[in-house]
Amino acid sequence: MPVFISYSHSDELIVNKLAAHLVKHNANVWVDTWELNVGDSILNRVQDAIQESSALLVVLSKTSVESEWCKKELSAGLMRELDEKRVVVLPVLVEDCKIPLFLREKMYADLRTDFNRGLHKVLDAIAKVTNADQGRLEQDEGTVDWSEDWGYNEGLFHLRFTIVNSPDTLPMTFLTQIYVFCNEVATNRYKQYENSGLDWIGRAVIAEALFDFGEKNDFRVILDNQFPQEIKATIADPKTGSAYDVVCESRKMGQDNGKDQLINISDYLKQIREYMRSVSRKPNPEELVKIHAIIASPWNA
Structure with a gap:
Protein backbone atom coordinates (compact mmCIF):
# COMPACT_ATOMS: atom_id res chain seq x y z
CA MET A 1 0.00 0.00 0.00
CA PRO A 2 1.43 3.38 -0.94
CA VAL A 3 2.50 6.35 1.14
CA PHE A 4 0.19 9.20 0.12
CA ILE A 5 1.65 12.72 0.22
CA SER A 6 -0.83 15.55 0.75
CA TYR A 7 0.59 18.95 -0.12
CA SER A 8 0.04 22.31 -1.77
CA HIS A 9 1.48 22.60 -5.28
CA SER A 10 3.39 25.67 -4.14
CA ASP A 11 5.58 23.19 -2.20
CA GLU A 12 6.12 20.91 -5.19
CA LEU A 13 9.93 21.23 -5.27
CA ILE A 14 10.55 20.03 -1.72
CA VAL A 15 7.79 17.42 -2.01
CA ASN A 16 9.43 15.94 -5.11
CA LYS A 17 12.74 15.89 -3.25
CA LEU A 18 11.14 14.13 -0.28
CA ALA A 19 9.32 11.64 -2.50
CA ALA A 20 12.49 10.83 -4.46
CA HIS A 21 14.40 10.08 -1.26
CA LEU A 22 11.57 7.85 -0.01
CA VAL A 23 11.63 5.92 -3.29
CA LYS A 24 15.40 5.43 -2.90
CA HIS A 25 14.56 3.70 0.37
CA ASN A 26 12.08 1.50 -1.55
CA ALA A 27 8.95 3.18 -0.19
CA ASN A 28 5.89 2.96 -2.43
CA VAL A 29 4.95 6.65 -2.83
CA TRP A 30 1.83 8.26 -4.30
CA VAL A 31 2.21 11.87 -5.47
CA ASP A 32 -0.49 13.33 -7.72
CA THR A 33 1.93 14.84 -10.26
CA TRP A 34 3.57 11.42 -10.64
CA GLU A 35 0.40 9.37 -10.85
CA LEU A 36 -2.29 11.42 -12.62
CA ASN A 37 -2.61 11.37 -16.40
CA VAL A 38 -4.47 13.65 -18.77
CA GLY A 39 -8.17 12.81 -18.61
CA ASP A 40 -8.06 11.19 -15.16
CA SER A 41 -10.75 12.07 -12.67
CA ILE A 42 -8.65 13.87 -10.07
CA LEU A 43 -11.21 13.48 -7.30
CA ASN A 44 -11.75 9.76 -7.89
CA ARG A 45 -8.04 8.94 -8.25
CA VAL A 46 -7.13 10.86 -5.10
CA GLN A 47 -9.97 9.27 -3.12
CA ASP A 48 -8.90 5.80 -4.26
CA ALA A 49 -5.26 6.53 -3.40
CA ILE A 50 -6.13 7.69 0.12
CA GLN A 51 -8.36 4.66 0.66
CA GLU A 52 -5.61 2.29 -0.42
CA SER A 53 -2.72 4.05 1.34
CA SER A 54 -0.98 2.80 4.45
CA ALA A 55 0.43 6.19 5.43
CA LEU A 56 -0.50 9.82 4.87
CA LEU A 57 2.26 12.43 4.94
CA VAL A 58 0.76 15.89 5.46
CA VAL A 59 3.19 18.54 4.21
CA LEU A 60 2.59 21.67 6.30
CA SER A 61 3.34 25.13 4.95
CA LYS A 62 1.58 28.49 5.02
CA THR A 63 -0.18 27.62 1.78
CA SER A 64 -1.14 24.04 2.55
CA VAL A 65 -2.77 24.77 5.92
CA GLU A 66 -5.12 27.16 4.11
CA SER A 67 -5.85 24.78 1.24
CA GLU A 68 -9.38 23.33 1.27
CA TRP A 69 -8.17 20.42 -0.90
CA CYS A 70 -5.45 19.51 1.60
CA LYS A 71 -7.96 19.73 4.43
CA LYS A 72 -10.21 17.21 2.69
CA GLU A 73 -7.29 14.81 2.12
CA LEU A 74 -6.23 15.14 5.75
CA SER A 75 -9.78 14.60 6.99
CA ALA A 76 -10.09 11.41 4.94
CA GLY A 77 -6.74 10.15 6.23
CA LEU A 78 -7.57 10.87 9.87
CA MET A 79 -10.90 9.08 9.55
CA ARG A 80 -9.08 5.99 8.26
CA GLU A 81 -6.59 6.20 11.10
CA LEU A 82 -9.40 6.33 13.65
CA ASP A 83 -11.33 3.52 11.97
CA GLU A 84 -8.45 1.13 11.28
CA LYS A 85 -5.85 2.17 13.88
CA ARG A 86 -3.02 1.21 11.52
CA VAL A 87 -2.83 4.04 8.98
CA VAL A 88 0.08 6.35 9.80
CA VAL A 89 -0.74 10.06 9.64
CA LEU A 90 2.47 12.09 9.92
CA PRO A 91 2.75 15.89 9.69
CA VAL A 92 5.84 17.06 7.77
CA LEU A 93 6.80 20.67 8.48
CA VAL A 94 8.53 22.46 5.57
CA GLU A 95 8.18 26.08 6.74
CA ASP A 96 6.97 28.06 9.75
CA CYS A 97 3.18 27.95 9.82
CA LYS A 98 0.25 27.45 12.13
CA ILE A 99 -0.12 23.71 12.71
CA PRO A 100 -3.79 22.63 12.64
CA LEU A 101 -5.16 22.03 16.13
CA PHE A 102 -5.91 18.33 15.60
CA LEU A 103 -2.31 17.69 14.50
CA ARG A 104 -0.50 19.47 17.32
CA GLU A 105 -0.35 16.40 19.56
CA LYS A 106 1.18 14.26 16.81
CA MET A 107 4.88 13.66 16.34
CA TYR A 108 6.03 15.51 13.22
CA ALA A 109 9.03 15.50 10.92
CA ASP A 110 10.80 18.84 10.56
CA LEU A 111 12.42 19.55 7.18
CA ARG A 112 12.90 23.27 7.77
CA THR A 113 16.55 23.35 8.83
CA ASP A 114 17.87 19.77 8.49
CA PHE A 115 16.34 17.85 5.60
CA ASN A 116 18.24 14.60 6.27
CA ARG A 117 17.28 14.51 9.93
CA GLY A 118 13.65 15.15 9.02
CA LEU A 119 13.79 12.46 6.32
CA HIS A 120 14.97 9.88 8.84
CA LYS A 121 12.04 10.79 11.09
CA VAL A 122 9.69 10.13 8.17
CA LEU A 123 11.39 6.81 7.39
CA ASP A 124 11.21 5.74 11.04
CA ALA A 125 7.52 6.64 11.23
CA ILE A 126 6.47 4.76 8.11
CA ALA A 127 8.79 1.76 8.55
CA LYS A 128 6.04 -0.50 9.87
CA VAL A 129 3.96 -0.03 6.71
CA THR A 130 6.75 0.16 4.11
CA ASN A 131 9.26 -2.51 5.18
CA ALA A 132 8.77 -5.47 2.82
CA ASP A 133 11.32 -7.60 4.68
Whole structure:
Protein backbone atom coordinates (compact mmCIF):
# COMPACT_ATOMS: atom_id res chain seq x y z
CA MET A 1 0.00 0.00 0.00
CA PRO A 2 1.43 3.38 -0.94
CA VAL A 3 2.50 6.35 1.14
CA PHE A 4 0.19 9.20 0.12
CA ILE A 5 1.65 12.72 0.22
CA SER A 6 -0.83 15.55 0.75
CA TYR A 7 0.59 18.95 -0.12
CA SER A 8 0.04 22.31 -1.77
CA HIS A 9 1.48 22.60 -5.28
CA SER A 10 3.39 25.67 -4.14
CA ASP A 11 5.58 23.19 -2.20
CA GLU A 12 6.12 20.91 -5.19
CA LEU A 13 9.93 21.23 -5.27
CA ILE A 14 10.55 20.03 -1.72
CA VAL A 15 7.79 17.42 -2.01
CA ASN A 16 9.43 15.94 -5.11
CA LYS A 17 12.74 15.89 -3.25
CA LEU A 18 11.14 14.13 -0.28
CA ALA A 19 9.32 11.64 -2.50
CA ALA A 20 12.49 10.83 -4.46
CA HIS A 21 14.40 10.08 -1.26
CA LEU A 22 11.57 7.85 -0.01
CA VAL A 23 11.63 5.92 -3.29
CA LYS A 24 15.40 5.43 -2.90
CA HIS A 25 14.56 3.70 0.37
CA ASN A 26 12.08 1.50 -1.55
CA ALA A 27 8.95 3.18 -0.19
CA ASN A 28 5.89 2.96 -2.43
CA VAL A 29 4.95 6.65 -2.83
CA TRP A 30 1.83 8.26 -4.30
CA VAL A 31 2.21 11.87 -5.47
CA ASP A 32 -0.49 13.33 -7.72
CA THR A 33 1.93 14.84 -10.26
CA TRP A 34 3.57 11.42 -10.64
CA GLU A 35 0.40 9.37 -10.85
CA LEU A 36 -2.29 11.42 -12.62
CA ASN A 37 -2.61 11.37 -16.40
CA VAL A 38 -4.47 13.65 -18.77
CA GLY A 39 -8.17 12.81 -18.61
CA ASP A 40 -8.06 11.19 -15.16
CA SER A 41 -10.75 12.07 -12.67
CA ILE A 42 -8.65 13.87 -10.07
CA LEU A 43 -11.21 13.48 -7.30
CA ASN A 44 -11.75 9.76 -7.89
CA ARG A 45 -8.04 8.94 -8.25
CA VAL A 46 -7.13 10.86 -5.10
CA GLN A 47 -9.97 9.27 -3.12
CA ASP A 48 -8.90 5.80 -4.26
CA ALA A 49 -5.26 6.53 -3.40
CA ILE A 50 -6.13 7.69 0.12
CA GLN A 51 -8.36 4.66 0.66
CA GLU A 52 -5.61 2.29 -0.42
CA SER A 53 -2.72 4.05 1.34
CA SER A 54 -0.98 2.80 4.45
CA ALA A 55 0.43 6.19 5.43
CA LEU A 56 -0.50 9.82 4.87
CA LEU A 57 2.26 12.43 4.94
CA VAL A 58 0.76 15.89 5.46
CA VAL A 59 3.19 18.54 4.21
CA LEU A 60 2.59 21.67 6.30
CA SER A 61 3.34 25.13 4.95
CA LYS A 62 1.58 28.49 5.02
CA THR A 63 -0.18 27.62 1.78
CA SER A 64 -1.14 24.04 2.55
CA VAL A 65 -2.77 24.77 5.92
CA GLU A 66 -5.12 27.16 4.11
CA SER A 67 -5.85 24.78 1.24
CA GLU A 68 -9.38 23.33 1.27
CA TRP A 69 -8.17 20.42 -0.90
CA CYS A 70 -5.45 19.51 1.60
CA LYS A 71 -7.96 19.73 4.43
CA LYS A 72 -10.21 17.21 2.69
CA GLU A 73 -7.29 14.81 2.12
CA LEU A 74 -6.23 15.14 5.75
CA SER A 75 -9.78 14.60 6.99
CA ALA A 76 -10.09 11.41 4.94
CA GLY A 77 -6.74 10.15 6.23
CA LEU A 78 -7.57 10.87 9.87
CA MET A 79 -10.90 9.08 9.55
CA ARG A 80 -9.08 5.99 8.26
CA GLU A 81 -6.59 6.20 11.10
CA LEU A 82 -9.40 6.33 13.65
CA ASP A 83 -11.33 3.52 11.97
CA GLU A 84 -8.45 1.13 11.28
CA LYS A 85 -5.85 2.17 13.88
CA ARG A 86 -3.02 1.21 11.52
CA VAL A 87 -2.83 4.04 8.98
CA VAL A 88 0.08 6.35 9.80
CA VAL A 89 -0.74 10.06 9.64
CA LEU A 90 2.47 12.09 9.92
CA PRO A 91 2.75 15.89 9.69
CA VAL A 92 5.84 17.06 7.77
CA LEU A 93 6.80 20.67 8.48
CA VAL A 94 8.53 22.46 5.57
CA GLU A 95 8.18 26.08 6.74
CA ASP A 96 6.97 28.06 9.75
CA CYS A 97 3.18 27.95 9.82
CA LYS A 98 0.25 27.45 12.13
CA ILE A 99 -0.12 23.71 12.71
CA PRO A 100 -3.79 22.63 12.64
CA LEU A 101 -5.16 22.03 16.13
CA PHE A 102 -5.91 18.33 15.60
CA LEU A 103 -2.31 17.69 14.50
CA ARG A 104 -0.50 19.47 17.32
CA GLU A 105 -0.35 16.40 19.56
CA LYS A 106 1.18 14.26 16.81
CA MET A 107 4.88 13.66 16.34
CA TYR A 108 6.03 15.51 13.22
CA ALA A 109 9.03 15.50 10.92
CA ASP A 110 10.80 18.84 10.56
CA LEU A 111 12.42 19.55 7.18
CA ARG A 112 12.90 23.27 7.77
CA THR A 113 16.55 23.35 8.83
CA ASP A 114 17.87 19.77 8.49
CA PHE A 115 16.34 17.85 5.60
CA ASN A 116 18.24 14.60 6.27
CA ARG A 117 17.28 14.51 9.93
CA GLY A 118 13.65 15.15 9.02
CA LEU A 119 13.79 12.46 6.32
CA HIS A 120 14.97 9.88 8.84
CA LYS A 121 12.04 10.79 11.09
CA VAL A 122 9.69 10.13 8.17
CA LEU A 123 11.39 6.81 7.39
CA ASP A 124 11.21 5.74 11.04
CA ALA A 125 7.52 6.64 11.23
CA ILE A 126 6.47 4.76 8.11
CA ALA A 127 8.79 1.76 8.55
CA LYS A 128 6.04 -0.50 9.87
CA VAL A 129 3.96 -0.03 6.71
CA THR A 130 6.75 0.16 4.11
CA ASN A 131 9.26 -2.51 5.18
CA ALA A 132 8.77 -5.47 2.82
CA ASP A 133 11.32 -7.60 4.68
CA GLN A 134 9.46 -8.08 7.94
CA GLY A 135 5.97 -7.72 9.27
CA ARG A 136 3.16 -8.93 11.51
CA LEU A 137 0.19 -10.92 10.28
CA GLU A 138 -2.96 -10.52 12.36
CA GLN A 139 -4.96 -13.73 12.71
CA ASP A 140 -8.07 -14.70 14.65
CA GLU A 141 -6.08 -16.90 17.03
CA GLY A 142 -3.17 -14.48 17.53
CA THR A 143 -0.25 -12.84 15.76
CA VAL A 144 2.31 -14.22 13.32
CA ASP A 145 5.60 -12.31 13.15
CA TRP A 146 7.97 -12.91 10.26
CA SER A 147 11.18 -11.57 8.74
CA GLU A 148 13.30 -12.22 5.68
CA ASP A 149 17.10 -12.27 5.62
CA TRP A 150 19.66 -13.32 3.02
CA GLY A 151 23.32 -13.78 2.27
CA TYR A 152 26.01 -15.89 0.62
CA ASN A 153 27.45 -19.18 1.79
CA GLU A 154 30.48 -20.51 -0.09
CA GLY A 155 29.62 -18.23 -2.98
CA LEU A 156 25.98 -19.34 -3.32
CA PHE A 157 23.07 -17.05 -2.48
CA HIS A 158 20.23 -17.97 -0.11
CA LEU A 159 17.06 -16.50 1.37
CA ARG A 160 15.51 -17.33 4.71
CA PHE A 161 12.06 -16.61 6.09
CA THR A 162 11.70 -16.88 9.87
CA ILE A 163 8.12 -17.13 11.13
CA VAL A 164 6.99 -17.05 14.77
CA ASN A 165 3.37 -17.93 15.54
CA SER A 166 2.16 -17.18 19.08
CA PRO A 167 -1.52 -18.20 19.34
CA ASP A 168 -3.57 -16.56 22.08
CA THR A 169 -5.39 -19.85 22.69
CA LEU A 170 -2.33 -22.04 23.30
CA PRO A 171 0.49 -21.90 25.89
CA MET A 172 3.15 -22.37 23.21
CA THR A 173 4.93 -20.79 20.27
CA PHE A 174 5.63 -22.24 16.83
CA LEU A 175 8.88 -21.44 15.03
CA THR A 176 9.17 -22.04 11.27
CA GLN A 177 12.21 -21.34 9.13
CA ILE A 178 12.12 -21.62 5.35
CA TYR A 179 15.44 -21.65 3.50
CA VAL A 180 15.83 -21.18 -0.25
CA PHE A 181 19.29 -22.20 -1.41
CA CYS A 182 20.23 -21.07 -4.94
CA ASN A 183 22.44 -23.17 -7.17
CA GLU A 184 25.24 -21.54 -9.15
CA VAL A 185 23.01 -20.56 -12.08
CA ALA A 186 20.35 -19.00 -9.84
CA THR A 187 23.07 -17.23 -7.84
CA ASN A 188 24.53 -15.74 -11.03
CA ARG A 189 21.07 -14.44 -11.97
CA TYR A 190 20.68 -12.81 -8.57
CA LYS A 191 24.10 -11.20 -8.95
CA GLN A 192 22.93 -9.63 -12.23
CA TYR A 193 20.17 -7.87 -10.30
CA GLU A 194 22.55 -7.03 -7.46
CA ASN A 195 25.17 -5.51 -9.79
CA SER A 196 22.45 -3.37 -11.43
CA GLY A 197 21.37 -1.92 -8.07
CA LEU A 198 18.20 -4.04 -8.17
CA ASP A 199 19.01 -6.55 -5.44
CA TRP A 200 15.50 -6.10 -3.99
CA ILE A 201 14.02 -7.17 -7.32
CA GLY A 202 16.35 -10.18 -7.43
CA ARG A 203 15.15 -11.28 -3.98
CA ALA A 204 11.54 -10.70 -5.00
CA VAL A 205 12.03 -13.00 -8.01
CA ILE A 206 13.32 -15.79 -5.74
CA ALA A 207 10.58 -15.20 -3.17
CA GLU A 208 7.88 -15.32 -5.87
CA ALA A 209 9.23 -18.69 -7.05
CA LEU A 210 8.89 -19.94 -3.46
CA PHE A 211 5.39 -18.48 -3.10
CA ASP A 212 4.25 -20.09 -6.36
CA PHE A 213 5.66 -23.42 -5.25
CA GLY A 214 3.95 -23.13 -1.86
CA GLU A 215 0.64 -22.35 -3.53
CA LYS A 216 0.82 -25.38 -5.85
CA ASN A 217 2.05 -27.77 -3.17
CA ASP A 218 0.49 -28.44 0.19
CA PHE A 219 3.18 -27.51 2.70
CA ARG A 220 1.95 -28.74 6.07
CA VAL A 221 3.63 -30.42 8.99
CA ILE A 222 2.28 -32.08 12.11
CA LEU A 223 4.23 -31.36 15.28
CA ASP A 224 3.84 -34.16 17.82
CA ASN A 225 6.92 -33.45 19.97
CA GLN A 226 9.55 -30.79 20.63
CA PHE A 227 11.83 -31.93 17.80
CA PRO A 228 11.79 -29.94 14.53
CA GLN A 229 9.91 -31.44 11.58
CA GLU A 230 11.42 -30.89 8.14
CA ILE A 231 10.16 -30.69 4.55
CA LYS A 232 12.54 -30.61 1.61
CA ALA A 233 11.82 -29.80 -2.02
CA THR A 234 13.53 -28.50 -5.16
CA ILE A 235 12.29 -25.85 -7.58
CA ALA A 236 14.13 -26.43 -10.85
CA ASP A 237 13.96 -25.04 -14.38
CA PRO A 238 15.59 -27.44 -16.91
CA LYS A 239 15.60 -24.74 -19.60
CA THR A 240 17.86 -22.38 -17.67
CA GLY A 241 19.57 -24.82 -15.36
CA SER A 242 18.53 -22.77 -12.34
CA ALA A 243 17.41 -24.49 -9.16
CA TYR A 244 16.33 -23.57 -5.64
CA ASP A 245 16.58 -26.12 -2.85
CA VAL A 246 13.85 -25.43 -0.31
CA VAL A 247 14.11 -26.58 3.29
CA CYS A 248 11.22 -25.92 5.71
CA GLU A 249 11.72 -26.60 9.39
CA SER A 250 9.01 -26.19 12.06
CA ARG A 251 9.02 -26.85 15.78
CA LYS A 252 6.88 -26.10 18.83
CA MET A 253 8.11 -24.56 22.06
CA GLY A 254 6.52 -23.77 25.37
CA GLN A 255 4.09 -25.65 27.58
CA ASP A 256 3.11 -29.02 26.13
CA ASN A 257 -0.66 -29.59 25.94
CA GLY A 258 -0.28 -33.22 24.87
CA LYS A 259 -1.84 -32.62 21.44
CA ASP A 260 -0.46 -32.70 17.92
CA GLN A 261 -0.31 -29.32 16.17
CA LEU A 262 -0.80 -28.74 12.44
CA ILE A 263 1.35 -26.01 10.84
CA ASN A 264 0.16 -24.76 7.46
CA ILE A 265 3.33 -23.39 5.84
CA SER A 266 1.57 -22.75 2.52
CA ASP A 267 -0.83 -20.41 4.31
CA TYR A 268 2.08 -18.53 5.90
CA LEU A 269 3.64 -18.04 2.47
CA LYS A 270 0.36 -16.85 0.96
CA GLN A 271 -0.08 -14.17 3.62
CA ILE A 272 3.55 -13.05 3.45
CA ARG A 273 3.28 -12.74 -0.33
CA GLU A 274 0.15 -10.56 0.00
CA TYR A 275 1.89 -8.34 2.53
CA MET A 276 5.09 -7.97 0.52
CA ARG A 277 3.15 -7.10 -2.62
CA SER A 278 1.08 -4.51 -0.76
CA VAL A 279 4.06 -2.53 0.56
CA SER A 280 6.62 -2.99 -2.22
CA ARG A 281 7.02 -0.13 -4.65
CA LYS A 282 6.85 -0.51 -8.40
CA PRO A 283 10.10 -0.20 -10.41
CA ASN A 284 10.54 3.18 -12.08
CA PRO A 285 11.01 3.43 -15.88
CA GLU A 286 14.82 3.38 -15.63
CA GLU A 287 14.70 0.28 -13.43
CA LEU A 288 12.25 -1.42 -15.79
CA VAL A 289 14.75 -1.02 -18.64
CA LYS A 290 17.41 -2.72 -16.51
CA ILE A 291 15.02 -5.51 -15.52
CA HIS A 292 14.09 -6.22 -19.13
CA ALA A 293 17.78 -6.31 -20.06
CA ILE A 294 18.47 -8.86 -17.31
CA ILE A 295 15.50 -11.01 -18.32
CA ALA A 296 16.75 -11.04 -21.92
CA SER A 297 20.29 -12.02 -20.92
CA PRO A 298 21.63 -15.58 -20.32
CA TRP A 299 21.27 -16.84 -16.76
CA ASN A 300 24.98 -17.63 -16.59
CA ALA A 301 26.10 -14.21 -17.87
